[in-house]
Amino acid sequence: MANDKFFKPSTVYWAETHEVTNQPSVLENYNCYEQDIALQQSVQIHGASWAVKDLQRFGAITGSAEVIELGFQANENKPVLHTHDRHGKRIDEVRFHPAYHQLMKIAIEEGIHSSHWRDAKKGAHVARAAKYYLHSQVEIGHCCPITMTSAAIPALKNQPNLFKAWADKIMSAHYDPRNIGDSKKQGLTLGMAMTEKQGGSDVRTNSTRAFAVGNSGAGQAYELVGHKYFVSAPMSDAFLVLAQAEQGISCFLVPRWRPDGSKNPIQIQKLKNKMGNISNASSETELRGALGWMIGDEGRGIAVILDMVSMTRFDCMIGSAAGMRQAVAQITHHCANREAFGKKLNEQPLMQNVLADLIIENEAALALSMRVARALDESSNNEQEKLFVRITTAIGKYWICKRAPEHAYEAMECIGGSGVMEDTIMPRLFRESPINSIWEGSGNVQCLDMLRAIHKTPKSLTAFINELKGASGVNKHFDRAVSELESYFIDQQSIEYRARLIVEKMALAIQASCLIQYGDALIAEAFCNARLAAENTGWVYGTLPTSIDCQAIIKRATPQIR
Ligand SMILES: Cc1cc2nc3c(=O)[nH]c(=O)nc-3n(C[C@H](O)[C@H](O)[C@H](O)COP(=O)(O)OP(=O)(O)OC[C@H]3O[C@@H](n4cnc5c(N)ncnc54)[C@H](O)[C@@H]3O)c2cc1C
Structure with missing residues (x-):
């Protein structure tokens, strides 16, 4: 009988080699906020109890299988650099997987880049930190541009006219990844470019030069020439860039497109081959006379x-x-x-x-x-x-x-x-x-x-x-x-x-x-x-x-x- 079974197997024997036991379920479709006692307690004690309902809602989103999957997809599909179009014209465009854009959209619509500046009431930073904490558990790579956009706001305040012109769009809840000028968009993201090959920690060694287009000084237009060794989120609409002006290192707001609609010559040379932060692009970039406006006083760029x-x-x-x-x-x-x-x-x-x-x-x-x-x-x-x-x-x-x-x-x-x-x-x-x-x-x-x-x-x-x-x-x-x-x-x-x-x-x-x-x-x-x-x-x-x-x-x- 035993031999019969061996030689004439039923389909059941062939199909099922074993039963899956002792394996936990996938951790998904749970509420990341409601299941995090420590986070709930700190939100309450640090003055953001008004945000609890919103965090409960958001915790269900960040724990959902659908959003968790976006994190996987965004990392399985690296961003790709397209330097030129099919006719040989420079486009300097980095294309991301749609999952990356969806994560960016969620973050911006939730105000993780700006809610604490837009409505700076008691507990605003605490509530926003709690949201950032929840969202970056899904996927941290895209949080780089979210962070930089948020952090650019206090730096821009050093130049009130630029702040007035840019702040509303930076703080808006609208994500627009298109490779077009900032005047055609309702919402903008920002990056930063400090690091150069010869020095990252010691930015005083920056060799990028800034030449005044007309008058020099705070708020004035300059053209920047030099290289930047690390520029993350190179599809940001503008960057805070350090460069040497006559009076020393100064900080500039450099848009990706010029106000006249032409491409600002910020040329992406390559994307970095990173071991982490995969979903997000980091680049090496040349500035070939890129237009920018000085933020704050000349020579005070580091501050x-x-x-x-x-x-x-x-x-x-x-x-x-x-x-x-x-x-x-x-x-x-x-x-x-x-x-x-x-x-x-x-x-x-x-x-x-x-x-x-x-x-x-x-x-x-x-x-x-x-x-x-x-x-x-x-x-x-x-x-x-x-x-x-x-x-x-x-x-x-x-x-x-x-x-x-x-x-x-x-x-x-x-x-x-x-x-x-x-x-x-x-x-x-x-x-x-x-x-x-x-x-x-x-x-x-x-x-x-x-x-x-x-x-x-x-x-x-x-x-x-x-x-x-x-x-x-x-x-x-x-x-x-x-x-x-x-x-x-x-x-x-x-x-x-x-x-x-x-x-x-x-x-x-x-x-x-x-x-x-x-x-x-x-x-x-x-x-x-x-x-x-x-x-x-x-x-x-x-x-x-x-x-x-x-x-x-x-x-x-x-x-x-x-
Ligand atoms: C994924 C990624 C994305 C990045 N994105 C950006 C970006 O968007 N924009 C940007 O501007 N930069 C970016 N950077 C660059 C980053 O900020 C620098 O790599 C970092 O500041 C260190 O600079 P460095 O690489 O030149 O190293 P170095 O400055 O050469 O430092 C090397 C080591 O020496 C140490 N060191 C330096 N000075 C001293 C000292 N006086 N005493 C003791 N130790 C010292 C440092 O702590 C470090 O451990 C990015 C980096 C990474 C990894």
Whole structure:
């Protein structure tokens, strides 16, 4: 009989080799906001409770299978550069997959590029940061032009006539990707071009020259000649560009099309072959007499563009924190639904240690980002908050972005072999994870910026310490860490050499402070015990002390999917 079966198989035997068991469902069609307790709490406590309904609506969008799929498509189809048309005329056009445009459209219609400037009420930065946090979990590449468009607004304010002429269209909720002049569009996006081959961090070495067309000075027209080694989102309608004028480095608003309807000679040489940020294009570009208008005073270009860069640095904090949250959502969902050795993965003590550690890191990153968002909201009429933003953005950009790659890698490992596969979001999260640390001022540059802030504005350190003091008396490890901070500043001679260690200590202290003052008590205590206790020696995630209630932490972070 057995032999008969072997030689005369029924179709059932051939069709089904095995039943698929012990595999979690795909994490989709859930509400990313409603399933994120930490985000909800920080929105409430930092003054944006008026935005809750809108965030609930948006959380359903960013968790929908349809929008998640856009993120995959936009990354599977790289942008393509077309330098010339079929008749040999330059067009300098980058074509993107429709999914990229759809993501851009969503972001702009949701106001992620401008709601905080358009309606600058209490909590506006917090509400917008929450939306950015949700949206960049779907796909972070296209968030580069969204961030740059948002960040260009404060820099443009340095030149009131340009601001008046451009701001409405930049802040409008209309996305128009067509390769046509800005006067024919209702909505515009902006990019920036600082970096050149000979220097990215040190933009004082910029060799691009700006020649006055008529009169020179603020608001006047110039023509720019030179190269830019990194220009992301090259289809932006205009760019903030640094170039040498007679009186030194100055900042210019350079449109892609001239007002007379002709193409401004901004020629894209090639697209960068990037390991991450794939959906978005970054280019090498030549400026061959490109028309631009000077923003702010001649020779003050670095100061002007810093108004933009400080905002993109803040978005790097949120973006990296968001990558961590997406990883946490994926792994907590996976480990709740996958068994090994007779128990769910999230019931295995060692996996609980890893999961809880990754969750704590994410919550600390979010807590710090949202505290800075609140300070941005309050800094227009509160000097302390302004000083706090100045120093804490450098610290937060350094630390949150630095913690992201190891977080992403460890999260992949929680999922096991499937975590390496491109049909999950995990490899993409991993490839994106180093980028925020490198662009917009790399790690060392952030540390030096913290020292510069203290040197030029000593009150910024006072504002920072005052913020820490608000959290004292709750956790002994935190109190000791704060009391030790001062000692790191005593030896001024070696301070630059030690800057990374100092920023790390400051970052841990401010994250703990944010969690103690504005976060969940469970997470705050776990963070202090894990990151600030003198006896803590773990070098990788998953080395939490035994005092921590990992199960409660995991439960809090796990999306509840019906
Ligand atoms: C994907 C991507 C997109 C980008 N898009 C844009 C864009 O749209 N526009 C734009 O203008 N730029 C863009 N950049 C460029 C980016 O901002 C620069 O790469 C970055 O600022 C570093 O400059 P660099 O590459 O010239 O490195 P360098 O300046 O040579 O720095 C190399 C290393 O040296 C360190 N370093 C520098 N100075 C010091 C110092 N004094 N002490 C100690 N260490 C130091 C840096 O921290 C860094 O780690 C992009 C970069 C990437 C990766």
